[in-house]
Amino acid sequence: MAETTVYRAGTTAPVNIAVVKYWGKRDAKLNLPTNSSISVTLSQADLRTLTTASCSTTFTEDSLTLNGELSDISGARTQACFRELRTRRAALEASDASLPKLSTMSLKIVSENNFPTAAGLASSAAGFAALVQAIANLYELHDSPSDLSLIARQGSGSACRSLFGGYVAWRMGDKADGSDSKADLVAEASHWPSMRALILVASAAKKGVSSTSGMQQTVATSGLFKERIERIVPDNMVAMEDAIHNRNFEKFAEVSMRDSNSFHACCADTYPPIFYMNDVSRAAIRAVESINAKAGKAIAAYTFDAGPNCVVYYLEENKDAVLGAFSETLGSTSGWKGGVGSQSGVLDETVAEI
Ligand code: ADP
Numbered sequence: 001m002a003e004t005t006v007y008r009a010g011t012t013a014p015v016n017i018a019v020v021k022y023w024g025k026r027d028a029k030l031n032l033p034t035n036s037s038i039s040v041t042l043s044q045a046d047l048r049t050l051t052t053a054s055c056s057t058t059f060t061e062d063s064l065t066l067n068g069e070l071s072d073i074s075g076a077r078t079q080a081c082f083r084e085l086r087t088r089r090a091a092l093e094a095s096d097a098s099l100p101k102l103s104t105m106s107l108k109i110v111s112e113n114n115f116p117t118a119a120g121l122a123s124s125a126a127g128f129a130a131l132v133q134a135i136a137n138l139y140e141l142h143d144s145p146s147d148l149s150l151i152a153r154q155g156s157g158s159a160c161r162s163l164f165g166g167y168v169a170w171r172m173g174d175k176a177d178g179s180d181s182k183a184d185l186v187a188e189a190s191h192w193p194s195m196r197a198l199i200l201v202a203s204a205a206k207k208g209v210s211s212t213s214g215m216q217q218t219v220a221t222s223g224l225f226k227e228r229i230e231r232i233v234p235d236n237m238v239a240m241e242d243a244i245h246n247r248n249f250e251k252f253a254e255v256s257m258r259d260s261n262s263f264h265a266c267c268a269d270t271y272p273p274i275f276y277m278n279d280v281s282r283a284a285i286r287a288v289e290s291i292n293a294k295a296g297k298a299i300a301a302y303t304f305d306a307g308p309n310c311v312v313y314y315l316e317e318n319k320d321a322v323l324g325a326f327s328e329t330l331g332s333t334s335g336w337k338g339g340v341g342s343q344s345g346v347l348d349e350t351v352a353e354i
């Protein structure tokens, strides 16, 4: 009788929103960045990717279904993730003959984002972190989150930071093979339990310029970008790690807002220019400025990824001042509010075996 076993495992993965942004590749093939970055992992209670990976000798080719539609997986980035994960599984199979030969079977990946895809809310981060974690679970790999971050990075740079919860750094590394360009934990979510994030959806539409393409245009044409990677980001990395370690919200806020502004200034300095923010985004910036002016100090911090949607970080004790002002200013804008994700730091504990 033919072997018809279908092996299956699943996971959820969180979104992370950078407070010191990754923007620029020094090696597009290995997906190595021009600068280090730091992010905050958002709670999976709100935004998350849910991915299941299965394999069977009856499957005839690898496939990825994203939000109900078959996705093109021929790109080098998805292929690199599949290849790296299969190589690790093959090594386990070589050392233990009793293991089923999953590494030789076709993979079927099914993934759903419960938030807008390709709209500047880090779908590629949650998406590739979930893809890598789901296959690692299927293959019963023993790799640490940091090891898996090396693989997720090759799918999408920002994905390497979604293998951890809390506050996460992606160290750019300096090796040509990328073996030191991976994520590590700056602080657990529990280190700063009152941190909150408000997500304002200015537009759920797919962005006109993907992050991958936008950052390559910036590297090729922006003069300002040189200043950003040589001076601004290295300073922001030090200041941000310090602010997180000391739970210094004012510093955290200033560096987040300055770094977001610097990144969008480099987009505007790209030739032809790239504009990710729109009028609603700029209204959100003004709302944060007036909240902070009224408080006499920074109690809210805006940041924008490569899209118009705003993420506002604030502390629980200031929620009335922050949320109240937003409901007045932005009225009907939809969004989420939630805490910093900790569950993702132990992603394999959130695994749903489906
Ligand atoms: P975003 O700002 O949402 O990260 P990007 O331009 O960086 O936008 O990346 C969007 C791309 O990421 C999508 O077009 C798709 O190729 C990929 N992606 C998004 N979600 C997933 C997922 N759940 N699984 C696999 N790939 C995904």
Ligand code: DP6
Pocket: 017, 018, 020, 021, 022, 023, 031, 037, 122, 124, 125, 155, 156, 157, 158, 159, 211, 212, 213, 304, 305, 306
């Ligand atoms: C503005 O990780 O989506 O969100 O590596 O080409 O997939 P690729 O790009 P991606 O870029 C993210 C850019 C950013 C900043 C950040 O998340 O650090």
Ligand code: CO
Pocket: 122, 123, 124, 125, 156, 158, 211
């Ligand atoms: Co992305």
